[in-house]
Amino acid sequence: MNNHKGALENALIAQRAGLPVVRKDFIYDERKLSEVQADLVLLIAALNIDLDDFIAAARAIGMEPLVEAHSEEELERALETEAKIIGINNRNLKTLEIDLGTFERLAPRAKExxxxxxxxxxxxSPEDARRMAQAGADALLVGTELMVGPERLRKINRL
Incomplete structure (x- = not known):
């Protein structure tokens, strides 16, 4: 495994092991979609990409798009597309501040x-996971926490 934890070759290792792969990257060019095959690909509304075109391109190569929003405006843009899976990012990509209230505030509109x-x-923590589930999360995207200690997944999964 590559020491760089975000290396594309790690996706190939996960695929060979039979694990689902999420391509979690800043995809701003459709050509980047084909760098590695994944089950899901993150499309970030804040990048001001043409979401409809990127969704179609991702599906054309066998990946389901996970469209990410952080604000009301981004969420509305995502909901105007054919996206079936929408993520609400609690991290503000401009300031890197995290606020779980972001999900709680935007989730009702997405669930609707x-x-x-x-x-x-x-x-x-399990408490954070429970809080997100109670606010309407069907799934959690947990990355940094697992990079620090993969064994923490067991604790987070105890809901």
């Missing part, structure tokens, strides 16, 4: 639209 809803960032 009937999408599969992912709470992203800021989940560090």
């Amino acid at each position: 639209a009937g999408v599969f809803l992912v709470a992203e960032s800021g989940v560090h």
Whole structure:
């Protein structure tokens, strides 16, 4: 395994092990979609990409898009697309500050639209996971916490 924890070759290792792969990157060019095959690919509304085009391109190569929003405006843009999975990022990409209240504030609108809803960032404990689930999360995207200590997944999964 590559020492750089975000290396694309690590996705290939996970695939060979039969694990689902999420391509979690700043995809701003459709050509980057084909760098590695994944089950899901993160498309970030804050990058001001043409979400419709990127969703179609991702699906054309066998990946399901996970469209990420952080604000009301981004969420509305995501809901205007054919995205079936929407993530609400608790991390502000401009300031890097994390506020679990972001998900709690935006989740009702996404749930009303009937999408599969992912709470992203800021989940560090079973209590945080429970809080996101109670606010409507169908799934959690937990990255940094697991990079620090993969064994922490057991604790977070105890809901």
